[in-house]
Amino acid sequence: MTVAVVGAGMSGLALTHFLAERGADVHTFEAAAEPGGVVRSKTVDGHVLETGPQRLRLSEPVQSLVETLDLEDELRYGHDDQPLFAYHDGQLRTMPLSVREAITTDLLSWPGKARVLLEPLTRGPQPEETVDGFLTRKFGAEAARRFMGPLYSGLYGSDPDEMYVEYSLGRALDHVGIERSILLYAARKLLEGVDPPSIVTFEAGLQRLPDAISEAHADTIELNTPVTSVERAGDGYLVHTEDETHAVETVAFTTPAPTTAALLDGVDPAAADVLKQFTYNPIGVVHLRSDFDGTGHGFHIIDDGFLTDGSTWNHSMLDRDGVFTSYVGSGDADALDADPAVIGRRAAEEFETVTGEPADVLDVSILRPGMPAYDRSWAALEDLSLPDGIEIAASYTSRAGIVGRIADGRQTAASIVEE
Ligand SMILES: Cc1cc2nc3c(=O)[nH]c(=O)nc-3n(C[C@H](O)[C@H](O)[C@H](O)COP(=O)(O)OP(=O)(O)OC[C@H]3O[C@@H](n4cnc5c(N)ncnc54)[C@H](O)[C@@H]3O)c2cc1C
Structure with a gap:
């Protein structure tokens, strides 16, 4: 053959x-x-930077490749137990990724939280449904727009209102065998005590x-x-x-x-x-250096008026000292045509608006064609x-x-x- x-x-x-x-x-x-391809690591001023993905989950296919290639000693484990934030109404608010966070977060109102609990009564994905339509129908508009939509579109750099469930989220649901209720599936995993695979990268980068x-x-x-x-x-x-x-x-x-x-x-x-x-969505990746010492995996921006879609806190999640990665302008080809120095400055200013700490630009990369839009x-x-x-x-x-x-x-x- x-x-x-x-x-x-x-x-x-x-x-x-x-x-x-x-x-x-x-x-x-x-x-x-x-x-x-898009998995690209580089070192700038002594900092390891990733222009594509920032980290991996050490699930079975990755684990077995890592063993075959004898890379176990080069793995760098991330902190799994840190929160992820949404910047909503001018403040960083915890995304409800655990039961405790679901109860304590002020990202969702009490009626918004109660609406999420009705999800098991709703049907699975329907033909020609968008991700936004699907999440709103299942979890209510508030959770869809402030939490699940941004979380999911952050993975793909696409607008949930433009993505079709059957070509994106639906594939992930099929893969884990969810036909109807995402909430019941999550509750079952919680009761079984199944932890997700560890977050990892490599010492030299992905x-x-x-x-x-x-x-x-x-x-x-x-x-x-x-x-x-x-x-x-x-x-x-x-x-x-x-x-x-x-x-x-x-x-x-x-x-x-x-x-x-x-x-x-x-x-x-x-x-x-x-x-x-x-179609594909181009995306900008801006690496920042800052003394911001918040604990977390990063944030998604929900408020309007920002070029930044979100930020990964490599500093906190992976102990990469002082490094923060902002994803900017996804799908906005015109904004990404600007001078990279201008894009970098804007990302640094917006990072300061969100975290309260100034940041210096280490590197700017514009990825084209970028992410499949689904x-x-x-x-x-x-x-x-x-x-x-x-x-x-x-x-x-x-x-x-x-x-x-x-x-x-x-x-x-x-x-x-x-x-
Ligand atoms: C910004 C960003 C963040 C991401 N974050 C994550 C994450 O956190 N976790 C995760 O699991 N995934 C993440 N992904 C997704 C994942 O990284 C990609 O889906 C995956 O790496 C794509 O790999 P690929 O080989 O399919 O495509 P590509 O990486 O695009 O590779 C295609 C290759 O084809 C080559 N090529 C092009 N033209 C030719 C030609 N004529 N002849 C020969 N070769 C050619 C290119 O040079 C390239 O090397 C992210 C992706 C991006 C862009």
Whole structure:
């Protein structure tokens, strides 16, 4: 079985790893000089900064990769027991992530809290429902707008009013087997005493994970080698790069939808047209240094008028001294076109407004295309039909998180080899 994997972000690396483990003859092409895609760590003024994800959960697929790659000693554990905040009505207020926080928080009114308890009486996701519509129907408008919507959209950098449940939250609910009540599921887990997997990163930053996978498969991964086109050849495909052509039986795309669409155009224009419809949200990531010593994982901003969507407190959650990461302008392409220095200054000012402490800008990155929007454009997924020998293993067709990317790589490798 010969397979070309296009892209060496977490999806492509996981797929490469599990294909090699199953004995496939795999060849992986990565356009950038480094593996990892959006998982990118750098050191600025002695601070380890993450321009993509800030941390991972050490769930089974991650744990087993970490053991295989012998990375246990490099793990850095985060503090699981810290609160997360919402900035609402000019104040930081605790998000109700535990029973005690649900009772004590002033983020929700008593009627708002009481409304949440009616959730088990409501139905599961309905066709064509938005995340905002779904959360409002289940938990009431107050909890949906001040707590669950911001919490969920913070993961995806998208507006809950624009996201379709079936392409985003619904997948996560399916994955854990929730058909109807999220509240009863959470209560059952609480009674069973099941803790979520630990929050982790690596001493050198999250990019250590893709770097280690890439090192383990160095003979099959070509960096600095963008795939320029793909064409059919008999029962298989020819994969072209600037300097070479590779004949393979299967091509697995792990690149963002616009890139995959351009490369598929020569193979299956109808499939390429479907992928062209998917929209992405660009996002700005501003790293700040501050003496703010609040304890918590960070905050989401609910109040209007801010460019900042939220902030991760790397200082508190991961003991990264003085480092705070603000996500800004998600989906606002015009705002993100501004001079990065202006975006950085605005993020620092808004951080001071929220926390009361000044901050200096360490770094500004603008990610494009950014996060898959999981909005109405995802309805196009229904029309996606791929020719034999073409696979897609990417964040826009299944779960976006790193754990989901590893699990998808394992599953796609199995189905390619079994076919
Ligand atoms: C800001 C941000 C924060 C996030 N936070 C979290 C988090 O806290 N926890 C979590 O679990 N997940 C998080 N995620 C999600 C997760 O990081 C991503 O979904 C996942 O890393 C995407 O990996 P990927 O390989 O599918 O895509 P990408 O990382 O986009 O990789 C695609 C790769 O394809 C390469 N490529 C492009 N064109 C070509 C070409 N022509 N030929 C060859 N290669 C090409 C690119 O260079 C890139 O390396 C976050 C994502 C972002 C953007």
